[in-house]
Amino acid sequence: MSLLIRNGRVVTAVDDYHADIFVEDETVSLIGRNLDVEADRTIDAAGRLVIPGGVDPHTHMDMPFGGTTSADDFETGTRAAAFGGTTTIVDFAIQTKGHSTLEGLETWHEKAAGKAGIDYGFHMIVTDMEDDRLWEMRRLADEGVTSYKMFMAYPGVLYVDDGTLFRAMRKAGEDGTLVCMHAENGIVIDEIVKIALAEGKTAPKYHALTRPTRMEAEGVHRSIAIAEVAGVPVYIVHLSCADALEQVTLARDRGAQVFAETCPQYLFLDLSHYDHDDFEGAKYVMTPPLREKWNQEHLWRGLGFGDLQSISTDHCPFCFKDQKVLGIDDFSKIPNGGPGVENRMSLVYNGGVVGGRLSVNKFVELTSTAAAKLFGLFPKKGTIAVGSDADIVVFNPERRETISIDNPHTHHMNVDYNAYEGTEVQGVSEIVISRGRVVVEDNIWHGRAGGGNFIKRGLFGGPF
Numbered sequence: 001m002s003l004l005i006r007n008g009r010v011v012t013a014v015d016d017y018h019a020d021i022f023v024e025d026e027t028v029s030l031i032g033r034n035l036d037v038e039a040d041r042t043i044d045a046a047g048r049l050v051i052p053g054g055v056d057p058h059t060h061m062d063m064p065f066g067g068t069t070s071a072d073d074f075e076t077g078t079r080a081a082a083f084g085g086t087t088t089i090v091d092f093a094i095q096t097k098g099h100s101t102l103e104g105l106e107t108w109h110e111k112a113a114g115k116a117g118i119d120y121g122f123h124m125i126v127t128d129m130e131d132d133r134l135w136e137m138r139r140l141a142d143e144g145v146t147s148y149k150m151f152m153a154y155p156g157v158l159y160v161d162d163g164t165l166f167r168a169m170r171k172a173g174e175d176g177t178l179v180c181m182h183a184e185n186g187i188v189i190d191e192i193v194k195i196a197l198a199e200g201k202t203a204p205k206y207h208a209l210t211r212p213t214r215m216e217a218e219g220v221h222r223s224i225a226i227a228e229v230a231g232v233p234v235y236i237v238h239l240s241c242a243d244a245l246e247q248v249t250l251a252r253d254r255g256a257q258v259f260a261e262t263c264p265q266y267l268f269l270d271l272s273h274y275d276h277d278d279f280e281g282a283k284y285v286m287t288p289p290l291r292e293k294w295n296q297e298h299l300w301r302g303l304g305f306g307d308l309q310s311i312s313t314d315h316c317p318f319c320f321k322d323q324k325v326l327g328i329d330d331f332s333k334i335p336n337g338g339p340g341v342e343n344r345m346s347l348v349y350n351g352g353v354v355g356g357r358l359s360v361n362k363f364v365e366l367t368s369t370a371a372a373k374l375f376g377l378f379p380k381k382g383t384i385a386v387g388s389d390a391d392i393v394v395f396n397p398e399r400r401e402t403i404s405i406d407n408p409h410t411h412h413m414n415v416d417y418n419a420y421e422g423t424e425v426q427g428v429s430e431i432v433i434s435r436g437r438v439v440v441e442d443n444i445w446h447g448r449a450g451g452g453n454f455i456k457r458g459l460f461g462g463p464f
Contacts, residue, residue, distance in 0.1 A: 002039045003040065009048070013364045019031050054086035056315070057371040071339075071415045084343055085345040092123050146375070169227055238263050242298035248260045264344055265314075287337075312344075346401070350426050375457055394429075409443050
């Protein structure tokens with residue numbers, strides 16, 4: 001099927017012009033003024049932005065955690081992502097400790113195949129990596145899994161020690177791949193948690209109060225130091241606070257290949273969301289936790305100045321009524337994570353562009369292009385150019401919606417609450433195109449389960 005998008009304002013990370021776009025065979029074929037071509041379908045995008053489909057490099061679909069599994073699987077989660085204007089996700093396959101990473105990859109292929117409605121790739125969460133298994137990392141790269149995530153948090157579950165960090169980082173550097181770091185000092189945090197529970201402090205707010213910003217900053221500093229010695233670029237995931245950002249900025253200023261993302265929850269939500277006498281604060285139990293509100297302007301400044309490269313969601317939803325309640329008497333047993341994959345684009349446009357903090361080009365860079373470049377997807381993804389995949393969003397910059405679980409235009413995620421309930425946003429994805437197929441229009445899903453492809457990603461191509 002061929003498609004002609006007329007009269008739109010085409011915006012990429014570097015371009016801003018009015019033109020028509022002709023799509024055939026799943027890719028962009030022609031771009032120009034007043035194109036004289038025949039198409040199976042024509043879309044009039046007058047008064048709209050025509051932008052690359054969003055790339056969310058951090059999601060957790062169908063992920064086991066804390067005795068349960070995240071509420072969105074690859075079918076419901078990718079459908080919700082598409083409604084919000086995201087056309088590619090990079091999710092996390094998990095190595096079971098003591099087992100092969102290749103087994104973990106196969107498990108996640110089985111989870112996603114036949115379900116994903118948009119294109120997807122995988123990072124690999126490494127939970128152990130002895131010398132005799134290092135060869136698997138090269139095999140993963142050959143399979144298009146060119147980034148690995150390791151945890152300094154969750155001792156006994158996902159945590160890896162510094163020796164494992166260095167060993168895996170050194171191999172990743174040799175192979176030209178990228179290491180993603182969950183950077184918190186989980187050993188010290190667990191001690192703080194034990195003290196709080198012994199003092200009878202069991203409410204959700206103590207999840208945040210037992211994970212101080214200095215422990216995130218220490219983890220960021222240590223992971224950068226180890227990565228520099230190992231000779232590998234490092235990407236700090238879900239950076240939440242000014243303390244941690246300071247470590248990234250200092251490292252980048254001395255020329256280290258350090259990159260970082262933040263998430264909408266750290267730009268729009270804050271510590272006050274835990275201030276409930278009942279269990280409502282559990283909705284916002286995620287790691288890192290929400291921080292004091294003053295951190296937000298530091299993060300926005302980091303995005304504007306280029307010390308934070310990308311905005312992901314860390315989408316990992318757990319239903320309030322039958323999953324978060326697992327920790328009703330002990331905050332440390334509340335499944336960590338929250339929803340957000342659907343609301344990212346509108347939130348960032350509203351807070352960034354409408355709020356005067358970001359240019360419209362920077363908005364595209366932060367929600368699409370930078371992640372595509374960092375994770376080996378560009379220029380297939382992350383831009384609108386001849387030969388690129390026709391992942392395109394017709395975005396209404398004037399339309400307003402109030403995010404709510406009760407608003408069918410803002411909530412398609414398979415979870416019983418919305419973290420941004422009641423937030424009004426300006427800027428809405430109206431038509432979403434994945435590889436030349438209209439998958440969302442008029443708030444109706446036109447895609448299909450299994451319509452998304454697994455994307456083999458290239459090697460790290462930085463610095464940026």
